[in-house]
Amino acid sequence: MVELKEKQLDWITYRDEPAKKASLEFEGGTIEPLEYVAVLGSVTKDRYYEWVNLYMN
Template sequence: MKSEEVVWIKHRDKKAENDASEYAGGTMEGLVYVGSLADSTKERCYELVNTYMK
């Protein structure tokens, strides 16, 4: 389980970097980065609830 979460965190961070790269150097870069992290984390929470609360 722990190794799965480590892999997911790396994927989440890479996705946020890719999403924010479109705005590199601009004022939106940080906002898009944090927003992507939040969206990915929310999705992951739902996945975990659906998996372990059956």
């Protein structure tokens, strides 16, 4: 369980980096937080499918 927790904490950092980078294209604008959340959702969805393929097959 400890190893899984560490991997997930690392993944959170991995997930947040592209979201921040993408949102900075719209820095100061009303789209900035929307872009941040959209990228978080996309990366999280990819992670979900990765886990489904890993554990459900």
